[in-house]
Amino acid sequence: MEVYIYTMKAKEMIKENNTLREQMTPFNRSYFEDMIIAMRASRVDSIQAEVLLLDAAKHLLKEQSKGKNAKQTFGEKPEDYFKEIMNSIPARPVRSKLNYYLMIPTVALTCFFGILAIAGLLSEWISGSTGIFSKISLFTIIAVGAGSIILIELLMKWIHSLADDDAPKPKSFDIKGLGIYIGVVVIAIFAGTFLDTLFPIITISPWVSLILGLVGGGLLKFIFFKK
Structure with a gap:
C-alpha cells in the first residue's frame, strides 16, 4: 500500500509538471525538459525529484512572466542547477x-x-x-x-x-x-x-x-x- 501511494504521488506531480510545461515558451520548455531528463536519470528519490522539478517549473514560469528565459534563470547548462543535489545522493548500497x-x-x-x-x-x-x-x-x-x-x-x-x-x-x-x-x-x-x-x-x-x-x-x- 505504501509503495502504491508513493507511486501515485509521483504520478500526480508528473501530471502537474506536464501542465506547467505547457505554459512555457518553446525555448524554456526544451531547456526544462533537459532538466527533467537529468533529474530523473539521477539517484535522487523519485518523490524528492518531482518536488524539486515542480518548484523549478513554478520558478521558471514566474521568471518567464518577467521576460527572462531559462538560461538566465538557471544557468547555461540545464543539469547544472540540480548538480549539487544529485551529487550529494550516495550510490545505491x-x-x-x-x-x-x-x-x-x-x-x-x-x-x-x-x-x-x-x-x-x-x-x-x-x-x-x-x-x-x-x-x-x-x-x-x-x-x-x-x-x-x-x-x-x-x-x-x-x-x-x-x-x-x-x-x-x-x-x-x-x-x-x-x-x-x-x-x-x-x-x-x-x-x-x-x-x-x-x-x-x-x-x-x-x-x-x-x-x-x-x-x-x-x-x-x-x-x-x-x-
Whole structure:
C-alpha cells in the first residue's frame, strides 16, 4: 500500500509538471525538459525529484512572466542547477541490490510451492493421489528462480520505456534489446524440455510444499519487507 501511494504521488506531480510545461515558451520548455531528463536519470528519490522539478517549473514560469528565459534563470547548462543535489545522493548500497535480486526468486518459489501445495492437496482430496504435484524436477525449481529474475528485468525495462503523455524520456524503447531477451527466453524454454530429463526428479509431498511456501512467506515478511 505504501509503495502504491508513493507511486501515485509521483504520478500526480508528473501530471502537474506536464501542465506547467505547457505554459512555457518553446525555448524554456526544451531547456526544462533537459532538466527533467537529468533529474530523473539521477539517484535522487523519485518523490524528492518531482518536488524539486515542480518548484523549478513554478520558478521558471514566474521568471518567464518577467521576460527572462531559462538560461538566465538557471544557468547555461540545464543539469547544472540540480548538480549539487544529485551529487550529494550516495550510490545505491550493494546490499540493497543484493536484497532485490534475492527477493525476486524468493517470491517466485514461494508462489510456486504454494500452488503445488494447494493443487496437490486438492488432487489428493478428490482422487486420493497427489499425481504430478508431488514430483518436481530440480531443473524446474532452478528455472522458476532464475526465470523470475529475467521476467522482472524484462518488465522493468518495458515499464521504464513508457512515459506519461508529453513526458520526456532519454531514449525510445529498445526493440532490438527486447528481441534479444525474447530470443533467450524462447531458447531457454526449448532447452528446458531437454534439460528437464537430465536433472533428478524430487518427490515432495503437498504438506512439505506448503511448509516451504510458508517459510518463503516468512522470509519475505521478516527479511525483505520489514520496516
